[in-house]
Amino acid sequence: xxxxxxxxxxxxxxxxxxxxxxxxxxxxxxxxxxxxxxxxxxxxxxxxxxxxxxxxxxxxxxxxxxxxxxxxxxxxxxxxxxxxxxxxxxxxxxxxxxxxxxxxxxxxxxxxxxxxxxxxxxxxxxxxxxxxxxxxxxxxxxxxxxxxxxxxxxxxxxxxxxxxxxxxxxxxxxxxxxxxxxxxxxxxxxxxxxxxxxxxxxxxxxxxxxxxxxxxxxxxxxxxxxxxxxxxxxxxxxxxxxxxxxxxxxxxxxxxxxxxxxxxxxxxxxxxxxxxxxxxxxxxxxxxxxxxxxxxxx
Amino acid sequence: xxxxxxxxxxxxxxxxxxxxxxxxxxxxxxxxxxxxxxxxxxxxxxxxxxxxxxxxxxxxxxxxxxxxxxxxxxxxxxxxxxxxxxxxxxxxxxxxxxxxxxxxxxxxxxxxxxxxxxxxxxxxxxxxxxxxxxxxxxxxxxxxxxxxxxxxxxxxxxxxxxxxxxxxxxxxxxxxxxxxxxxxxxxxxxxxxxxxxxxxxxxxxxxxxxxxxxxxxxxxxxxxxxxxxxxxxxxxxxxxxxxxxxxxxxxxxxxxxxxxxxxxxxxxxxxxxxxxxxxxxxxxxxxxxxxxxxxxxxxxxxxxxxxxxxxxx
Numbered sequence: 226x227x228x229x230x231x232x233x234x235x236x237x238x239x240x241x242x243x244x245x246x247x248x249x250x251x252x253x254x255x256x257x258x259x260x261x262x263x264x265x266x267x268x269x270x271x272x273x274x275x276x277x278x279x280x281x282x283x284x285x286x287x288x289x290x291x292x293x294x295x296x297x298x299x300x301x302x303x304x305x306x307x308x309x310x311x312x313x314x315x316x317x318x319x320x321x322x323x324x325x326x327x328x329x330x331x332x333x334x335x336x337x338x339x340x341x342x343x344x345x346x347x348x349x350x351x352x353x354x355x356x357x358x359x360x361x362x363x364x365x366x367x368x369x370x371x372x373x374x375x376x377x378x379x380x381x382x383x384x385x386x387x388x389x390x391x392x393x394x395x396x397x398x399x400x401x402x403x404x405x406x407x408x409x410x411x412x413x414x415x416x417x418x419x420x421x422x423x424x425x426x427x428x429x430x431x432x433x434x435x436x437x438x439x440x441x442x443x444x445x446x447x448x449x450x451x452x453x454x455x456x457x458x459x460x461x462x463x464x465x466x467x468x469x470x471x472x473x474x475x476x477x478x479x480x481x482x483x484x485x486x487x488x489x490x491x492x493x494x495x496x497x498x499x500x501x502x503x504x505x506x507x508x509x510x511x512x513x514x515x516x517x518x519x520x521x522x523x
Numbered sequence: 524x525x526x527x528x529x530x531x532x533x534x535x536x537x538x539x540x541x542x543x544x545x546x547x548x549x550x551x552x553x554x555x556x557x558x559x560x561x562x563x564x565x566x567x568x569x570x571x572x573x574x575x576x577x578x579x580x581x582x583x584x585x586x587x588x589x590x591x592x593x594x595x596x597x598x599x600x601x602x603x604x605x606x607x608x609x610x611x612x613x614x615x616x617x618x619x620x621x622x623x624x625x626x627x628x629x630x631x632x633x634x635x636x637x638x639x640x641x642x643x644x645x646x647x648x649x650x651x652x653x654x655x656x657x658x659x660x661x662x663x664x665x666x667x668x669x670x671x672x673x674x675x676x677x678x679x680x681x682x683x684x685x686x687x688x689x690x691x692x693x694x695x696x697x698x699x700x701x702x703x704x705x706x707x708x709x710x711x712x713x714x715x716x717x718x719x720x721x722x723x724x725x726x727x728x729x730x731x732x733x734x735x736x737x738x739x740x741x742x743x744x745x746x747x748x749x750x751x752x753x754x755x756x757x758x759x760x761x762x763x764x765x766x767x768x769x770x771x772x773x774x775x776x777x778x779x780x781x782x783x784x785x786x787x788x789x790x791x792x793x794x795x796x797x798x799x800x801x802x803x804x805x806x807x808x809x810x811x812x813x814x815x816x817x818x819x820x821x822x823x824x825x826x827x828x829x830x831x832x833x834x835x836x
Contacts, residue, residue: 243738244636251635251644254628257706258647261662264672268665279675327555330548337541342556349563351763352817355809356789357796358569361579362562378562381555411547440655443771447797463657463775466664487670494661498654505653506646516711517718 262498269293269491273484291476292485292492299473302461302493309458313438316376320434321427323380328389329415350383356447363448372455374448379438385430388518392426393419429515432508439501462497466490573807577800593807603808606791609784610812613773614765616701622761624705625712626754630742632713633720648710656707660775663690663703696781704772715757716750723749755827759835763820766812788812 263283268276272287280286296302330336331343353359359378360369368374401414409417420427442459449455456464464470472489505512568583573593575586597603628648635641651659667673667689674686689699727745736744770789777785786794788808796805820835828834 240636243634247631247634248637248640250631251640255644255647258650258710260672261666261706262650265662265665267672276670279670279678282672282675323555323558326551327558330552333545333548335541336545336548342552346559349559351820352813353563354566354570355806355813356792357572357802357806357809358566359562360797361569361572361583361802362566364579366561381558411545412551436653440653440657442655442657443774446774447793459655459657462661466657466661484670487665490661491665494658494665498658501653502650505650509646509649512649513714516714 265491265494265498268488269495271488273482273488276484276487292488293496295474295489296472296492296496298475302458302472302496304454305456305458305461306496308455309439312372312375312457313435316379316438317431317435319376319380320382320385321431324382324386324389324430325415325420327381328386328393329419330411331390332393333411346383346386360447369448370450370452372449372452375438375441375444375455375457379444382434382437385433388515389423389426389430391518392423396422425511425514426518428508429511429518432511433515436501436505458497462493465493570806570810572803573810575803577803579802589803593804594811596804597808597811602786602791605783606786606788606808610766610787612697613701613787616697617704618761620701621705621708622758624709626716626747626750628709629713629716629720629750630746632717633746634738634742645710645713648713650710651707652711654707656769656771656775659703659707659772660777663699663776664778667699690776690778691780693781693784696777697784700772700776700785703776715753719750719753720746752833755833756835759820759823759827762823763816765819766815 260283264281267281267283267285269292270285270288270290271281272289275281275286327346331339333339354362363369363374363378368377396419400418404414404418438457440459442457442463445456445460446463449460461470465472468486471486472493474485474489571583572579572586574590575583575588578586632641632645635644654662665671669686669688669691671686671689673689674683677683677687678685688695690696723746727749728741731741731745766788770787770793773785773787773790774793789812792805792809792812795801796809799805824834824836
């Protein structure tokens, strides 16, 4: 062991040509990750004049913030941002509660019916009824064009449930057993022992759910087409980018100018992108945890 | 358990003590069970519409049967074949390009000696995964569209006469779409492989060092075999999606000029079913896709087990 450490150290000290080749590849990778984002940021800050003249690459030309003023001035866009934020909050809470309620009982070996329930639940991960049968059900349940459709049908993700269950499995049984001797029931064990020890997995799943909700638009496209007030930001952005709807511009004269629409679209993309880009570097640790926890066999 | 020991063991008292200890767990499960029953199992009854007339107003049981007419309709529909072709094309490209890419990147990342630099690279490489498909679609237009940055460079600096149709002609759009899918998932998908690589026995590397193995040889003969089980599992999961592509990716990245190529099976179901209100026919197509997916999932799993791997289940 110590010999290998010495060897590793000596290798660390003198990087070889191979090491530098890899570094160059990684720098290329970083550039490839960032360039598409830079190009849209550049467009959003550029004047339409340069867009038409094909002079925008990865840096703003003719810097201005008028496109952002238009997007921020569009009350529909700002409401959609706020609504998506509220919605994300609700969905996090609802999902965590339901996932805990599902995962925790399934960790009891002594629970009768546990096996069959687990199989029935995991089966739904591999086979679902499909879009049309689901649509028919939602119609019957009154969920069509009802904002609840963005919350209720997604309340448990089987994948997240398995992650949580596996995490609970990792908590030593002895803790629970000693509490049971003191007369604690399952609920007390959950609240007093399991949940306090589970903050990492709760954070992980909460964040998975949050990102999924913030980035989701298809459920709204399928099931909420007639209720534009509750469209999440990504669906509004989808409609803007596909010219189904447009951002209200403050200066109709400028809006006529060729290229202006594209500049405003770019600004809308950036504004929808910023919240998640600000959050993800700080919480990525939890995502990495989740991705590896989920790898454990279901 | 401790208390029951000195009591007479009758069936009733066992049952009672079981119930006393477990009722709370069943109470907790009421809502989740209701959830799965309503949202996963109840819609399965509606699959029957695939064998019935188009009627979603009447209760499904009262709608008259039409046998396999809806399936027959699909096989007489040109768009259906287009959708099957596109779906298989994207699945094949994803498997060839998208599947090995994160494995290669994970192997390379594992070789980065500078800890800080490695961390920064990883963080940046995860970034695209956090962007929604709608945003990725927007990025693809700004980067590769007719007035996008790449075309500006090609035309201004390299003298190209007309914009290169990265996203405006069918096959080019297919390539762009696949590459953006790789772009979005590449860094993220390395996580699982990197985790697996840390589990590879370090003594194997030391032994390889003794034998004078080069870095590439160690990657090929030690690291890759070490993470093989993980590769197999992810391969099975990918194969299990062969007919059911991630629809958001095609919806968000398509444009009117490439509709013939962005039409994958889930989009076919959406266009004909939800938008076109041909629920019975769309459901038939959706059902076929689900069954093929399931068949491929089990097939790949069986193959993996036969080849001596652990499989998924």
